[in-house]
Amino acid sequence: MSSVAPLQASEVGDWAFETDVLVVGFGAAGASASIEAAAGGADVHAVDAAGGWGGATAMAGGSIYLGGGTPIQRACGVEDTVEAMFAFLRAATGPDPDEAKLAVYCENSLEHFDWLVRCGVPFEPRLWTEPSWEAPSGYGLMFTGGENAYPFADIAAPAPRGHVPAMTNKKPGERSAGWVLMKHLADTAADAGVHTHYNTRVGRLVVDGDRVVGAEVVTFGERSFVKARRGLVLSAGGFGANEAMLAQHSPRLLGNHLTGTDGDDGSAIRMGQAVGAAVRHMEAGQTAFPADPALLCRSLLLDRHGNRFINEDGYPGRVGQASLFRQDRQIFLLYDDTANEETQQASGYVVEPTWVSDDLAELETEMGLAPGALTATVGLYNAAAEKGEDPVCHKSARWLRPLKPPYGVLDLRNAMFSIFTTGGLYTSVHGEVLSLDGDPVPGLYAAGRTTSGIPAWGYCSGTSLGDSTFFGRRAGRAVASG
Ligand SMILES: Cc1cc2nc3c(=O)[nH]c(=O)nc-3n(C[C@H](O)[C@H](O)[C@H](O)COP(=O)(O)OP(=O)(O)OC[C@H]3O[C@@H](n4cnc5c(N)ncnc54)[C@H](O)[C@@H]3O)c2cc1C
Structure with a gap:
């Protein structure tokens, strides 16, 4: 310099x-x-x-x-x-x-x-x-x-x-x-x-x-x-x-x-x-x-262990800060067909998932998570979303809906912000x-x-x-x- x-x-x-x-x-x-x-x-x-x-x-x-x-x-x-x-x-x-x-x-x-x-x-x-x-x-x-x-x-x-x-x-x-x-x-x-x-x-x-x-x-x-x-x-x-x-x-x-x-x-x-x-x-x-905000709010954002850590409908710069500074960019986004279709309608963004499967256990293996980790996260989210609640991360009711197979996962580990x-x-x-x-x-x-x-x-x-x-x-x- x-x-x-x-x-x-x-x-x-x-x-x-x-x-x-x-x-x-x-x-x-x-x-x-x-x-x-x-x-x-x-x-x-x-x-x-x-x-x-x-x-x-x-x-x-x-x-x-x-x-x-x-x-x-x-x-x-x-x-x-x-x-x-x-x-x-x-x-x-x-x-x-x-x-x-x-x-x-x-x-x-x-x-x-x-x-x-x-x-x-x-x-x-x-x-x-x-x-x-x-x-x-x-x-x-x-x-x-x-x-x-x-x-x-x-x-x-x-x-x-x-x-x-x-x-x-x-x-x-x-x-x-x-x-x-x-x-x-x-x-x-x-x-x-x-x-x-x-x-x-x-x-x-x-x-x-x-x-x-x-x-x-x-x-x-x-x-x-x-x-x-x-x-x-x-x-x-x-x-x-x-x-x-x-x-x-x-x-x-x-x-x-x-x-x-x-x-x-x-x-x-x-x-x-x-x-x-x-x-x-x-x-x-x-x-x-590093993903479309319209997809983010309709998905589950997961850390390296398959756990959620922040409400996905927050300002995507705040979610970005939490992902970069607190999770060291080791993150995944999990969504379903409805989220994909709604995102395309909202923003024209076409999502190309890293992995697709009907089976959460199979996705867990692809993602390198502990057995049962993804099944537990999605099960907890879906059960509460059915009632319009999100006791873990407090996502607003506007975006709450149980996710259904087939699921897509975006591997965002080390993605560029x-x-x-x-x-x-x-x-x-x-x-x-x-x-x-x-x-x-x-x-x-x-x-x-x-x-x-x-x-x-x-x-x-x-x-x-x-x-x-x-x-x-x-x-x-x-x-x-x-
Ligand atoms: C794609 C994009 C989208 C964004 N969207 C938004 C938004 O919607 N809302 C928002 O609030 N912010 C947004 N930002 C951020 C925002 O644009 C910037 O933070 C803001 O414009 C900074 O303004 P500034 O006057 O400080 O700097 P700048 O607008 O960058 O002006 C600084 C100028 O200083 C000149 N300069 C640098 N060093 C020297 C030097 N030594 N001598 C002489 N000249 C020098 C540079 O050439 C430059 O022209 C966005 C940024 C980008 C790139």
Whole structure:
């Protein structure tokens, strides 16, 4: 890894140019910071190492976690309150949720919705209720965190809060609504007079005493320096593309699919650390379960011993975390023909099982389980499901039905999860980067996946784009007044 040791301002000969605010990385967080810094009267330059705007944001499903009674929720007949949203997120993003950030995030969610709409982001008032990663075209609201499943349905009144920008002809994984969000943010920033520089990478910060005053930038191999009079915002994504950092902080995330870009190389986190910034939750990450959510909720998820360990209808990122971090990826999915057919109808996903049999004892042998283990698990589940109950894992009655032969088993041992990191620089609710002592590092702000934010340990879809845009804005406002 290249050195991120800061340079002293006295070592800089000439500044290529000066600006009030320098924004490093132009995805959701950087664009939101830029827009608000410009609105605060600052001259803003944003640089991005890639050849254009967007980063991971432009690839995303686009779900943004908003609630407390947004116009889209109300139009869909959904009741929600700030208190319910806070109670849910506090439980779902823990352990160790950032309660100060959660409080301002929930209290200001309606204002944030209005701001996104003012930026031109379109939302459609139609609710999608089938478990899936992305709502299809035509739907603008969905459950994205297991709000209506155990254990959260008993903690806070469930409400769907994943707000998805409207987009026609979606193709999950290829053409998704994150691009729509990003396009409107980039256009708004351009209208606000933000200057953007692509193929321009920040390698090191420049400090004057303990204050960050600029950065070294490299464009097509040419090195120069930019002075930032009021301050600098680090919004350059996470560290899922940096294997050495993963090995150091979160080794279980290694060897999976990165949900992100090469830009998630941790450079901004390291630059912050090099000037004394603290970090939080570096072990945490989003870990998408490696099978269709529509199949998962209709199946039995089994550990290496053939036992269930979590309700299969929960948010598939939470099920993924439990499978990756607690079960070490040693898992199987058992389902039947009805589950298979319903999944195909719901999502078009065709399941190709590893093993098929009418006989649980035969499957037990194929799976390498102890004799009787699978028969006991399925027997217990079926007997309770007959009565609409699941005393073991508390799956909701909507999905409870005794499984019937023939059974299919997906062997998911060592399957690849789709991951991105959620730990990063420790910041205040204003986006100030905080030192090991908890004091702001003068001149330095950060947002998005460069920071630890709303997703502390637990993650819900929409909290990354929600947190990146919301706290990006706050960092932009703070740096402009700096
Ligand atoms: C397929 C997919 C689906 C997803 N779906 C959702 C979803 O529905 N909801 C949700 O909330 N989240 C979702 N996510 C996650 C979410 O997209 C990201 O976590 C979020 O976009 C991060 O925003 P950001 O602004 O922090 O980073 P990014 O959008 O990645 O922007 C960071 C930018 O910084 C640049 N950069 C990096 N290093 C440097 C450097 N040293 N100098 C200059 N520039 C640099 C990068 O090139 C990049 O453009 C999804 C992600 C993917 C890939």
